[in-house]
Amino acid sequence: MNKYPLLSSINGPDNLKALPSKKLGSLAREIRRVIIKVVSANGGHLASNLGVVELTIALHRVFKSPQDKIIWDVGHQCYTHKLICGRREKFSSLRRMGGISGFPKRTESEHDIVDTGHASTSISAALGILEGMSISKTGGKAVAVIGDGALTGGMALEALNYASYLGKGLIIVLNDNNMSISDNVGAISSHLSRLTATPFYQVFRRHFDSGVRQIPFVGEPLMRLIYRMKKGMKALIFRETLFSDFGFEYIGPIDGHNIRLLTSVLSNVRRIDNPVVVHVTTIKGKGYIHAEGDPTLYHGVSPFSILDGKIESKGNLNFTDAFSRIMTKLAAEDKRIVGITAAMTDGTGLGRFKARYPGRFYDVGIAEQHAVTFAAGLATTGLRPVVAIYSTFMQRAIDQVIHDVVLPGLPVILAVDRAGMVGADGETHHGVFDIPLFRSIPSLTILSPATQGEMESMFRYALSLDKPVVIRYPKAAYAEELPPFSLELKEGRGIHIERHGGQVLLIGVDGIITEAQKALKVLADKKITADLYNLRFIKPLDEEYLANILNDYEFVALVEEGMAQGGIGEYVAAISNKYNLEVGFLPLAITDRFLPQASRSELLKLCRLDGEGIAASISDYIAVLKKKKLYSIPL
Ligand SMILES: Cc1ncc(C[n+]2csc(CCOP(=O)(O)OP(=O)(O)O)c2C)c(N)n1
Numbered sequence: 001m002n003k004y005p006l007l008s009s010i011n012g013p014d015n016l017k018a019l020p021s022k023k024l025g026s027l028a029r030e031i032r033r034v035i036i037k038v039v040s041a042n043g044g045h046l047a048s049n050l051g052v053v054e055l056t057i058a059l060h061r062v063f064k065s066p067q068d069k070i071i072w073d074v075g076h077q078c079y080t081h082k083l084i085c086g087r088r089e090k091f092s093s094l095r096r097m098g099g100i101s102g103f104p105k106r107t108e109s110e111h112d113i114v115d116t117g118h119a120s121t122s123i124s125a126a127l128g129i130l131e132g133m134s135i136s137k138t139g140g141k142a143v144a145v146i147g148d149g150a151l152t153g154g155m156a157l158e159a160l161n162y163a164s165y166l167g168k169g170l171i172i173v174l175n176d177n178n179m180s181i182s183d184n185v186g187a188i189s190s191h192l193s194r195l196t197a198t199p200f201y202q203v204f205r206r207h208f209d210s211g212v213r214q215i216p217f218v219g220e221p222l223m224r225l226i227y228r229m230k231k232g233m234k235a236l237i238f239r240e241t242l243f244s245d246f247g248f249e250y251i252g253p254i255d256g257h258n259i260r261l262l263t264s265v266l267s268n269v270r271r272i273d274n275p276v277v278v279h280v281t282t283i284k285g286k287g288y289i290h291a292e293g294d295p296t297l298y299h300g301v302s303p304f305s306i307l308d309g310k311i312e313s314k315g316n317l318n319f320t321d322a323f324s325r326i327m328t329k330l331a332a333e334d335k336r337i338v339g340i341t342a343a344m345t346d347g348t349g350l351g352r353f354k355a356r357y358p359g360r361f362y363d364v365g366i367a368e369q370h371a372v373t374f375a376a377g378l379a380t381t382g383l384r385p386v387v388a389i390y391s392t393f394m395q396r397a398i399d400q401v402i403h404d405v406v407l408p409g410l411p412v413i414l415a416v417d418r419a420g421m422v423g424a425d426g427e428t429h430h431g432v433f434d435i436p437l438f439r440s441i442p443s444l445t446i447l448s449p450a451t452q453g454e455m456e457s458m459f460r461y462a463l464s465l466d467k468p469v470v471i472r473y474p475k476a477a478y479a480e481e482l483p484p485f486s487l488e489l490k491e492g493r494g495i496h497i498e499r500h501g502g503q504v505l506l507i508g509v510d511g512i513i514t515e516a517q518k519a520l521k522v523l524a525d526k527k528i529t530a531d532l533y534n535l536r537f538i539k540p541l542d543e544e545y546l547a548n549i550l551n552d553y554e555f556v557a558l559v560e561e562g563m564a565q566g567g568i569g570e571y572v573a574a575i576s577n578k579y580n581l582e583v584g585f586l587p588l589a590i591t592d593r594f595l596p597q598a599s600r601s602e603l604l605k606l607c608r609l610d611g612e613g614i615a616a617s618i619s620d621y622i623a624v625l626k627k628k629k630l631y632s633i634p635l
Helices: 013-018 021-042 046-051 053-062 079-084 122-135 154-166 187-197 199-214 220-237 259-269 289-293 319-333 351-356 368-380 391-406 434-439 452-464 510-525 543-551 568-578 600-606 611-627
Strands: 069-072 142-147 171-176 249-255 276-281 337-341 361-363 384-390 413-417 445-447 469-472 495-498 504-508 530-534 537-539 555-563 584-590
Touching: 013 053, 021 046, 021 053, 021 079, 021 259, 046 053, 046 289, 053 079, 053 142, 053 171, 053 259, 069 122, 122 142, 122 154, 171 187, 187 249, 187 276, 249 259, 259 276, 319 337, 319 351, 319 413, 319 452, 337 368, 351 361, 368 384, 368 391, 384 391, 391 413, 391 434, 413 452, 434 445, 434 469, 434 537, 434 555, 434 568, 445 452, 452 469, 495 510, 504 510, 504 611, 510 530, 510 555, 510 611, 543 568, 555 568, 555 611, 568 584, 584 611, 600 611
Parallel strands: 069 142, 142 171, 171 276, 249 276, 337 361, 337 384, 384 413, 413 469, 445 469, 504 530, 504 555, 555 584
Antiparallel strands: 445 537, 495 530
16 A cells, blocks of 8 residues: 555656645645654654645745755755655665765755755855846746754855845745754844744734735735735834844744645745745644654654654763763863853753853854854953864854964864764765864864873863863764873873884874774784874874884874865875885875765775775785885785
8 A cells, every 4th residue: 555645646846736735734744754754764854854844845836946946054954845856766765875865965956956064054045046047037036945043143144134235036934943953042033932922913914914815816016015014014013023124025924834824925925026034933843742842852863763752872982972071070170161052052962061050051053153253252251161063063163263263372172073974964064174174273282082081181181271272073982991091191292002013003093093993903814913003182293203103113004084185194294204204104084075975884984994994905005015125024
């Protein structure tokens, strides 16, 4: 029996448009079932997607994609869009290696207008598209669908400012579920809550919108007049909205789960040529009791049991949990410590700190740039801010790090989580650029722990300095606490983890050291004895000290979880050249490409950075050196 009779008939938006309106509710139910089933197996952004099923159906009923461009902010809520736009059959491969992406991808479909993953870009992109379409006279509408969380990002506000100046007929659909990943913060969020909470306004809105719906054909001039009247009346009765101040027509708030109402309002909006904001209220997690009950937990979720909502445990021996424990421990000892996140309280592990020290915790919204400069301000007053941001989102704030933190030398600690391969979120989310980006900043200290103990000593060390420090760590389990890891931290110097008296040295940093440990075992099986060195410092490096260590070996490989271009390997190669060392040096890192989506272990394998791959690269290279008689040890 076909469990999805309606969805099975949809291979593109035209099929959706052909469905009778009365079937759309059942279609929404089928879509929810598919999303829950696939996300329960593959993991993914559950709650956000369940919240926009009706909205997406209405958008694709009204707009003519791909001539009309629907642009999803962040893109984490695009599953219904994908199911409608030709990817129904591939949907079970969601987020898997070689499967369809959890975010819009231009390479996947003509209906995916831009590639996204980072927040707050949709309004800028839509404006650019509108301007381009107007220059090329291709016609068509551009609709930016943005959540109330993403609207707190600076880029969205910059684009709003410019939209009214450009005066194009941009349509913004504001998906307001009163949530970012966790509770949304700030004045915009309060403003939206006020708009949705005014009972008098609700009544006004309901009567007004149903009135408009009943007019069979409303021409453009009449539409304008109607909405001007509404705006005028609203301005009289209520305070102006933020959006009307920005020069937008404002319509809403309307029920984002009522397909009939949505379709009727959007059809009318399609005919307006001024910038419009359609404020839609939705319930995050709608239709799955566990996600509705705890939308934060089910925002981005690992595989789970549909029946009881139980989520697969990630264990707590990972770096994020270590950071979480260390932050609360150090905060008890040092009252100067404050914690800052940009809308990632739980993801970064700061939830525990927030619960213990609410007065010393700041969630600034999806605003990484602001987070860093805010921290700089706090640091000028004698506080010791720790800003926890994922590597990929830290890319947003590189100038703030350079200009506001490092140049004035302020003692801000940047806790850079997810530094390395992140897995199924794919290209937009891998944290592989932070080493090249940070390494070029003069006087910045960059540290990279391999174990929980090392992480704690690095935070203590950072607090003992009166300068900016980056501590980067991957989305991975930390290494076992072997005795050498607890050796005292010395500026610019690493430590030997294993010494067997061989001629081969493997250097590793952070969590990838566990792969290096595995590589040593594989090499031992091949009768290649190698030592292992943990770099600890990415910057500064005590060059002379390191050169002396390199000099003890005939062959050195360095493994890092980041881009090769601008990576530590390049730096160590330069040190080897500078000291004119006669050592074969092999840097192992991610070569010049964007990494696809796949599990971390699949990606490590793909890049030959897993234990087997590292060992294979080393033995291949030793074989080359041996041929050239540059390596004396018999293989
Ligand atoms: C620059 C940036 N910072 C952080 C994130 C992580 N992130 C993904 S979705 C999200 C919340 C978005 O909230 P909202 O726009 O309201 O969408 P909802 O999930 O509530 O539907 C955050 C913070 C991101 N994608 N990009």
